[in-house]
Each structure stands twice: as C-alpha cells, then as structure tokens.
Amino acid sequence: MKKNKQTKLNKNDSELDVLNSELGSFGLEPPKHYRQERASNQAYKQREYDNPGAHKTPKKRSTSKPETQLTKEQKMKRHKKKRRLKKKFRIIFSVLALVLALIVIMTVLSFTVLFKTENIEISGSTTYTNEQISSVLPIEKNKSLLLINKSSVSEKLISDLPYIYSVGIKQKLPSTVIVTVNEPSFLYYVKNNDNTYTYFDDTFKVVKINAESPPDKNGIEVQKIALSNPVEGEKAALTDDSTKNDLSALMAVIDSTYMTEATALYSDGDNENYIVYENRITIKLGDTKNLEDKLYAALASVEKLNTSNPEANGLLTSTGGKQIYFTEQK
The missing domain is CATH 3.40.50 (Rossmann fold)
Structure with a gap:
C-alpha cells in the first residue's frame, strides 16, 4: 500500500519536474493558482484513495407513508356496508318500478274500464230544451269520461244550435258530465x-x-x-x-x-x-x-x-x- 502511495507521489513530482525543466531556462515557477489547484486535486485524490465511499451523494429517504393495512374485522365491516348500500338501492328501484307500473295500469284502466259516462246534466238554455241539446251533443254514454274533447263538443253545439253563445263542460267523477250553455246577453x-x-x-x-x-x-x-x-x-x-x-x-x-x-x-x-x-x-x-x-x-x-x-x-x-x-x- 505504501509502495503505491509512493509511486503516485513520484509521478506527480516527475510531472512538476518536467514542467520546471521546460520553464527552467527562464527561471520561472508555475503560477500560484496552478500550484493550488494541483495541490487541491492531489489532496482530493488522496482522500478518495483512503476512504472511497466518503463523498458519495446520500440517497434520499422516501417520505411516503406506508399503506395502512386493514384488519380482517375492518375489511368485513367495509364489505357489509357495501352490501347494505346495494340492497337499499335494489329496494328503491324495485319500489319505483312498482309505482310506475301501478300508474300505467291505473291510467289504462281509467281510459278503458273506469270512469265511463253514464249521466249527462244540461242547463242554462231558455231557447232550447234539454232534449234538443242532447240530440246534437257529441258525447256517448258508456265511453270514457276522460276522453271527451271539450273543444269539439263546444264547437258542435254552437254551430248546430245558433242561440248558444258559449258552452262549459265539466267532468264529475266517476261517471257524470255537466254541460252548461250560455246564450247571448243581447x-x-x-x-x-x-x-x-x-x-x-x-x-x-x-x-x-x-x-x-x-x-x-x-x-x-x-x-x-x-x-x-x-x-x-x-x-x-x-x-x-x-x-x-x-x-x-x-x-x-x-x-x-x-x-x-x-x-x-x-x-x-x-x-x-x-x-x-x-x-x-x-x-x-x-x-x-x-x-x-x-x-x-x-x-x-x-x-x-x-x-x-x-x-x-x-x-x-x-x-x-x-x-x-x-x-x-x-
């Protein structure tokens, strides 16, 4: 080991001797800055030789926290919570689907089976009898009360019975239609x-x-x-x-x-x-x-x-x- 050190020193000295020999005819020495830099390099190399790992850049430590490991009991609780939520959503969707189905069924029944026209009440005319009005009234019995077209009924009466000025039609559940006619004030x-x-x-x-x-x-x-x-x-x-x-x-x-x-x-x-x-x-x-x-x-x-x-x-x-x-x- 000492022999190697000595060899390196001799090599550095020989390099200085060569430089001195080149400058010797002028009686000059190497610049001070050069000498200091050489000396610093020599000291650095010596330290590296004595302790090779002393100047290595230290590795950065990881700052991220390790993931928290759930216990078996915590995993079971999380699983049960998810199952409860899924069950709740299934119940809500089932109820909504049932309500929607009932609405559709009731609507269909209302227009086909329920609320059929059985009674027609007529009032308001001093010119025409109820029989005259009924004879041109486009409302059929045993037909859906909810399907009566009020506008077309009013137009029909006003056109066929000229003294009628306006018509009011009201559906009274479950089976009655009230027809009120108005004649001109003047x-x-x-x-x-x-x-x-x-x-x-x-x-x-x-x-x-x-x-x-x-x-x-x-x-x-x-x-x-x-x-x-x-x-x-x-x-x-x-x-x-x-x-x-x-x-x-x-x-x-x-x-x-x-x-x-x-x-x-x-x-x-x-x-x-x-x-x-x-x-x-x-x-x-x-x-x-x-x-x-x-x-x-x-x-x-x-x-x-x-x-x-x-x-x-x-x-x-x-x-x-x-x-x-x-x-x-x-």
Whole structure:
C-alpha cells in the first residue's frame, strides 16, 4: 500500500519536474493558482484513495407513508356496508318500478274500464230544451269520461244550435258530465228589405234569419248596415264592412255595462259612433277610445235629464270633453 502511495507521489513530482525543466531556462515557477489547484486535486485524490465511499451523494429517504393495512374485522365491516348500500338501492328501484307500473295500469284502466259516462246534466238554455241539446251533443254514454274533447263538443253545439253563445263542460267523477250553455246577453238584428229580420250576436254569428219581428228581449237594432247572404250558425259578412270594428266596439261596451236601455246603435265613421237610449235619446260618443268612460258619463246625464223630463227626446253629446251637451228634438 505504501509502495503505491509512493509511486503516485513520484509521478506527480516527475510531472512538476518536467514542467520546471521546460520553464527552467527562464527561471520561472508555475503560477500560484496552478500550484493550488494541483495541490487541491492531489489532496482530493488522496482522500478518495483512503476512504472511497466518503463523498458519495446520500440517497434520499422516501417520505411516503406506508399503506395502512386493514384488519380482517375492518375489511368485513367495509364489505357489509357495501352490501347494505346495494340492497337499499335494489329496494328503491324495485319500489319505483312498482309505482310506475301501478300508474300505467291505473291510467289504462281509467281510459278503458273506469270512469265511463253514464249521466249527462244540461242547463242554462231558455231557447232550447234539454232534449234538443242532447240530440246534437257529441258525447256517448258508456265511453270514457276522460276522453271527451271539450273543444269539439263546444264547437258542435254552437254551430248546430245558433242561440248558444258559449258552452262549459265539466267532468264529475266517476261517471257524470255537466254541460252548461250560455246564450247571448243581447241579440242584435237588422231589418231586411222584405220587412223580415235577421238576428246575430256580438261576433256577427247569425242566430236566426227571416224572423217576422224583432227579438222579444234585449234586442238592439244595428242601423245603416246590411248582411250578405246570412246563414244560421255562421258568421255574417257585411256588404260594407268599413264600420265593422266600430260596431264591434259599441257592442262590447253595451255588454260590459249591461245597458239594457239600448235599443239601437250605428256608426257613420271613426269619429261618429252612436247608441240610442230607449228609442228617444241618441248618445253621440265620438271615436271608440275610452268608450266605457264616455258612456257612463252620458248615462249619468240621461238620469238627471229623466228626472226633469221623462219624455225627453234628442241628441246627447258625450265625446270625452268636460261638458256634455243635450240638444232637444222638437
């Protein structure tokens, strides 16, 4: 061992001698930095030779914790918990499937076996008897109560029985259908050239043609118009429909105020709309804006006028201004 050390030292010295011999003619020594670096390298090599494993990089220790080993009892508990959850889900799904199946079965039974129509109750008409209404009523007995098409039933009655204005249908379980018909609050009419009369409602649906006299109750004549080929149960066309919208507005305000004293109405244009009160006072309302307010103001004035002169006859102007004028007709 000592011999090897000595051999290495001699080798280093010989290298210095060679360098010195090369520089010797100039009387120079190796630079100080070179000498220090050589010395440091020699010391490092010597330490490596004496203790080969001293300067090896230490291995990093693993910081991860080892997995916790479950005991047999813990594994059993976890397994039982999973089994309980699976069992619970199976029960829930089974119950849901059963409920859904029952709903389907009950729905099918409701539309096929249960809730069959056995009784039909009809009310509301003063023009038609219950037998007349029943004869055109498209509801069959012993058919499902839940399959009744209310819209088609209503359309059928309104078309076949013109005096019927609207229809209400209610299904009363387990086996009853209640049919309530409504007739027009007011019947409007025109006088034809042959001195007959045609009745219609506020939708211009024709109720009756070739009547010999005006309606007995709540009949209002629509003046200054003529109908084109009216057919009972169908909506009439006006020979000149330029005032149709204004007439509809006048009909609507009579209905909303339930003005039973109205005996006639007419329109001469957008700003010339009139309602006749008891065939003696013509109320001029102007355009169709705020008709209800203007009509209420006019009726208040008519009431005062009737107090002072029950037979008053003339033109009352209520076109929306602050003042209302009455011009008596002599």
